[in-house]
Amino acid sequence: MNEKFFTLPKERRDAIINAAMHIFAKYDYKKASTDEIASLAGISKGLIFHYFGSKKGLYLFLYDYAANFIMGEMRKFGDTSETDFFKIIVNSQTCKLSMLAKHPDCMTFIIKAFYEDSPEVKSEIDTTFGDIEKSTAKSFLARADLSKLKEDVSPEKLLNIILWFAEGFMRTRTPEELTDLEKLNDIYLEYVEMLRRLVYKPEYL
Amino acid sequence: MNEKFFTLPKERRDAIINAAMHIFAKYDYKKASTDEIASLAGISKGLIFHYFGSKKGLYLFLYDYAANFIMGEMRKFGDTSETDFFKIIVNSQTCKLSMLAKHPDCMTFIIKAFYEDSPEVKSEIDTTFGDIEKSTAKSFLARADLSKLKEDVSPEKLLNIILWFAEGFMRTRTPEELTDLEKLNDIYLEYVEMLRRLVYKPEYL
DNA sequence: AATAACATTGACCGAATCGGTCAACAGAAA
DNA sequence: TTTCTGTTGACCGATTCGGTCAATGTTATT
Secondary structure, X not given: OOHHHHHOOHHHHHHHHHHHHHHXXXXXXXXXXXXXXXXXXXXXXXXXXXXHOXXXXXXXXXXXXXXXXXXXXXXXXXXXXXXXXXXXHHHHHHHHHHHHHHOOOHHHHHHHXXXXXXXXXXXXXXXXXXXXXHHHHHHHHHOOOHHHEXXXXXXXXXXXXXXXXXXXXXXXXXXXXXXXXXXXXXXXXXXXXXXXXXXEOHHHO | OOHHHHHOOHHHHHHHHHHHHHHHHHOOOOOOOHHHHHHHHOOOHHHXXXXXXXXXXXXXXXXXXXXXXXXXXHXXXXXXXXXXXXXXXXXXXXXXXXXXXXXXXXXXXXHHHHHOOOHHHHOOOOHHHOXXXXXXXXXXXXXXXXXXXXXXXXXXXXXXXXXXXXXXXXXXXXXXXXXXXXXXXXXHHHHHHHHHHHHEOHHHO
């Protein structure tokens, strides 16, 4: 990879990264075409190969970029000393939400990369990273104070319900809803709050 | 389309339909290739064009087939006189679950078709059909007895939570879990039962 | 057994698209 | 003017695309 890429104006770099991420999030490694990426980024195809050498080079750069970005964002929310189940969940979801709004293809790309089976890139991607979502979720849960939950509530089930619900919630938002991040978070919180009032013992409400 | 297709042995027909559904569920109309479909179905490419005339013919036949199939299955669960919120949900989800197990690509295909923007087929698919899931869910809700719910539970929110949770639940099942439909349903019911005990007034438990 | 009728194949077609190259160009710096 | 750097897009050979069709396999009829 050509290091000169990093000296490009930020706009141009982002245009290339976003376009490539979008196409790789939408298609297989094999079916994602460099022509389409160049056209979407508004640059010539030659530039892609000038900076990244090959399609594979671009893909692996993108994977590294996305992994670092997500890890960085996750860390911000991971080191709190919060023990309340719902506050932990809401923190991590707020984090995820902002990432989905700012970089809507980043998460999709990194998850798709985990399931990628094209022999050209399969062996070179870090397979431990694909389940980052689940592993961070589980570590969040580890420090949660479960005693606030009613006895007949399974923490694992509750976590899954919230996590899966959140995915569906995000997936079915319209594009314009994604522009107002704050309002979106409020709607999401209404759902979580309803659940919280249902599963917490009365004395914690 | 060549009507002789329907005189084929059921196995062969299903092999072709399933292979085509799988590829069209995985890729765009444009990026789905007839070579891949033929190879997956274990037939020669010539047969596809012999029976369906063209790629477009195959796609539109599949759309019609999937739409009719889903509608038929949905109807079976739609005309009960059940009024219990959770029994209605569980019925419709059991229906959806069995469809996902028997025809794992059918739902994905029909939803993808809704968002298809390839000019060749876009104008010919029935756009009112894509949101069949939501519309049937809403009609289920219409006859539900909401008085059993605690006052601070929003029926719309609860429905969304269950629906989105169910999607995530199904999506994260492993292939071998999908073989034992009954056990799968039991696990699903555990989740729903937990929710039911949380949102129903004590006198209905 | 011979033949007619049908089902199925896979090599093949021209066109399109693929990843990748490179001579040429634009513009700022020297 | 000359040099250097970033950028282009026409172009390459290879592959893949949707689609065709003569040839072959299979079954029913005579």
